[in-house]
Amino acid sequence: MISIAGPCDWHGQRAIARGAKAALLVILVLFGSLLPDRPADASTVLNAASANASVGLSACSNSSGKALYNCVADVLDRMSADIAHIRAPDTQNALQTAASKLRAANSKAEAVSAITQCQAAIAGALRQVRAAGGAFVGSWGDSGLASVVSVLSRAVKLIQTKG
Secondary structure, eight states: OOOOOOHHHHHHHHHHHHHHHHHHHHHHHHHHHHSOOOOOOHHHHHHHHHHHHHHHHHHHTTOOHHHHHHHHHHHHHHHHHHTGGGOOHHHHHHHHHHHHHHHHOOSHHHHHHHHHHHHHHHHHHHHHHHHHOHHHHHHHOHHHHHHHHHHHHHHHHHHHHHO
């Protein structure tokens, strides 16, 4: 048998298509709400990583000598890992290099030198951010890099006093 679709059948198919589109939209919204939020801007991530590093440095204050250098190196490695998702390779590399040099350090002078070299690299990045100005400063935030430099300053002081 051949059936000829009348106006009612056509409207019914159209209603089903609209319902399917609506269901698809609902599914997309639901799954979209389950996805993690957009990553925070770099400044927020750097500030959070610096806050965590400050806590880590406080724990390091119970150590001295080589144990202190290794503890501070661990803190810098964690900070580097904390900022990995914001794609700041220069800052990350500077932190990792400092951590590596701290682990290899055999004297207070070598340990301080490792951190001051890292500070210089990050201070250079901070100068670039400030020179770029505009929206770049807002998303990267000189406050984020400044907080990293502050943590490094604290690490230098800790090594100078307890190293």
